[in-house]
Amino acid sequence: MTPILFYGVPSGCSFGSIVALEWLGAPYRLCRVRMPEDVSGPGYRRLNPVGETPTLLTAEGAALSESMAILNHLGARAIDAGLGFPQRSPGFDRLNQMLGFLNTSFFGAFSPLWYALEHAVDGAARQALVDYGRAAVARAHADLERMLGDGPWLLGGHRTLADAYFVGIARWTGYHAVVDRADYPGLQRLYQRLEADPAVAFAHAVEAGRPAGGGPGFQGEVGLDEALALAAAPAG
Template sequence: MSPILFYGVPSACSFGSIVALEWLGQPYRLCRVDMPEGFTADYLRVNRIAETPALITADGHALTESMAILNHIGGLGIGRGLGFAQGTRDFDLLNRMLAYLNTTFFNAFSPLWYALEHGVEGAAKDALTHYGRDNVIKAHAQLEAMLGDAPWLLGERRTLADAYYIGIARWTKYHDAVDRRDYSRLQRLYDKLETDPAVAFAHAIEEQAAATGAGGFQGHVSLQDALEALAREDALAA
């Protein structure tokens, strides 16, 4: 069967996995998850920790966590330069960058998201905001230095790290934490990615607007249809 990616709205980091699937160019389907109300008992059958993204792979296995999903897509897209063979230096460099984005860059925003999503006020909000802003500023400075003068995060070639980056970098619009224009190299990368057709497609998908993809997208499925597909594959494997 064609894989099914569960993506979250609004503005989840699963955005990067949509971009990655578009770059891969192979058949896939999408299942929309409105957060947090979409994290139902049924969805927990796919991802027990109530997060997106999640992926039902072509062989019917449920896979969670962005790094795992992006590495899975990368393994399918080695011929397209999206991923690299395990044991090579390029594989190690990609994993290092994905790990940095997943831990330091992603988590820098966590205090800000917590304050926003939980309605924190007063001294607690001030503390979370100050801590989060410091983290976001530090992470941007670090990533700016890591990028250097290269056109992409791993150098001369676009990789899945760039797809993951653009899904997180847009979070600055929710939080008055950093002005990306103070980091000219990251701003250049962001602007370049925003003109990418796959990124435009992912934006349209989130906004439920008309979306023209690269040909792999086979439409949306409901959560129940996705669970039925997962159950059928489990039954066949039994």
């Protein structure tokens, strides 16, 4: 079957997986999942018990969740394109190290801000979450700026799946009005380079519900009910 990526709106970290699929160019479809309405429903939780996005329904009909797992799954198919690396190679280790940082320290820095936004937290408790989140986001940016160094991409001379994941998270600084990316010139250059990429423009259009052509691999969107029925169908 054609793989289906279940992506979350608004502003889900699944954005990076859409970019990665566009870069890969292999056939895929998309399924829009509203947060929190759809992810908390029983149909989606049967597919992903954690109730989060993204989830990838693979060509074999298996449901794969967590961005790192999905990106590594795609990376194994993107070695010739330079987006991923063979296992047991230095590039593979460096990619996983960077994805690990992005998935824990960089993504995690925004968690207090998301919690304050999405839950009924007021007064001193809300301010404490916001202050902690702002400090964590600033620290994560400073660390990533040092890791980037003078390279044009996160792993050096060419883009990888780490860059796709980065741009989906980095845009949250605007969503939460935290840090000025201009204070991190290397990250600012990287972010601007990625924002000019057609795959990133496509992902923005998809999230916004605007008409989006996509690359040669994009086979259109499928409704949630239909996608969940396909996920429940026996393989074969």
